[in-house]
Amino acid sequence: MMLLSDGTKVNFPYSDNRKTSAAGQGNADTSGRCAIGVRLSSLRGVGETEPATADEVGSPAELADLLDRHAYLCDEGLATACFLALRMGRPLFLEGEAGVGKTELAKTLARGLGAPLIRLQCYEGLDASQALYDWDFPRQLLHLRAAEAAGVSDVTRLEGELYDRRFLLARPLLRALETAPSVLLVDELDRADDEFEAFLLEVLSDFTITVPELGTIRAERPPVVVVTSNRTREVHDALKRRCLYHWLEHPTFDREVAIIRRRLPGAAERLAGQVARAAQRLREHDLLKPPGVAESLDWTEALVALGARDLDPGTAAVTLGAVLKYREDQQRVLGGLGALLGGG
Numbered sequence: 001m002m003l004l005s006d007g008t009k010v011n012f013p014y015s016d017n018r019k020t021s022a023a024g025q026g027n028a029d030t031s032g033r034c035a036i037g038v039r040l041s042s043l044r045g046v047g048e049t050e051p052a053t054a055d056e057v058g059s060p061a062e063l064a065d066l067l068d069r070h071a072y073l074c075d076e077g078l079a080t081a082c083f084l085a086l087r088m089g090r091p092l093f094l095e096g097e098a099g100v101g102k103t104e105l106a107k108t109l110a111r112g113l114g115a116p117l118i119r120l121q122c123y124e125g126l127d128a129s130q131a132l133y134d135w136d137f138p139r140q141l142l143h144l145r146a147a148e149a150a151g152v153s154d155v156t157r158l159e160g161e162l163y164d165r166r167f168l169l170a171r172p173l174l175r176a177l178e179t180a181p182s183v184l185l186v187d188e189l190d191r192a193d194d195e196f197e198a199f200l201l202e203v204l205s206d207f208t209i210t211v212p213e214l215g216t217i218r219a220e221r222p223p224v225v226v227v228t229s230n231r232t233r234e235v236h237d238a239l240k241r242r243c244l245y246h247w248l249e250h251p252t253f254d255r256e257v258a259i260i261r262r263r264l265p266g267a268a269e270r271l272a273g274q275v276a277r278a279a280q281r282l283r284e285h286d287l288l289k290p291p292g293v294a295e296s297l298d299w300t301e302a303l304v305a306l307g308a309r310d311l312d313p314g315t316a317a318v319t320l321g322a323v324l325k326y327r328e329d330q331q332r333v334l335g336g337l338g339a340l341l342g343g344g
Helices: 035-039 061-071 076-086 102-113 137-149 155-162 170-177 194-206 237-242 253-264 269-282 293-305 313-318 327-334 337-341
Strands: 002-004 026-031 092-098 117-122 134-136 168-170 185-187 209-212 215-219 222-228 243-246
Touching: 061 102, 061 237, 061 337, 076 092, 076 102, 076 222, 076 243, 092 102, 102 117, 102 185, 102 222, 117 170, 137 155, 168 170, 170 185, 170 194, 170 209, 170 215, 194 209, 194 237, 215 269, 269 293, 269 337, 313 337, 327 337
Parallel strands: 092 222, 092 243, 117 185, 185 222
Antiparallel strands: 002 215, 026 117, 134 168, 209 215
């Protein structure tokens, strides 16, 4: 259901059901399962719970409990920022190093709210036709040929039909405005160009998109918006002012153990503690890419798959590719695995 500029309510069918690539067009994750959750469904045992609406979440503690039921553990600061974004109808801007759980929060929030996740993956060169909408030129051409074969001579009528809503391809931003409720994830905004920030700000300011041939399309109920950045560059202040901001740190040792145990119940507590401690120490090294929580989970999953009960230097060496993804980083730590894993 959408509202046009004259106040008319219109039901718009989607005209493009094709899957779009992660390199530009985004996709709706109606299954509500993240990539990690799909891979580890047999290990992580995330239970199905009854989804709640945004209006039913009455406090940050209730939101933290909702996320916890879907295996996402967050601290009070993040729960508060997320709750206020829901209550105030403002986008939530999350910054932090890669792998700390920014994208995962949006996915889990969509599951908890029972809403489809619509993801726009940002990259250099992303433009309005890939983020907002585009016209389906092949279908328009087929329509022209069909009209010509049928002997249609009314040029004005034919031109009007060419720019009918059925020929409009809804990209992630427009699709999020058309879908209520929904969670819109604008992922890794820092990878996009400045020009993209400009029209994203315009969309997020009043949740409207203007299509010259159709008029202004306004969301009857704005989506929940989560914007993430790895801070490879600074995002403009104008966009940040529109959002509620939160910086995600790497978790403490105790919280990381809890996350591993929550996501991987098949992992022994001793193993989870050893992996978390090793990951914490690796982050203190001068690495090209320090491991995030995602890498800790990958490492633990690999160890569980091998049937390991302890993380010893030999096992760590052969599974290092699960946690360190650069050859230089692996070479830097291989000689000191004993010290890395030793101690309490």
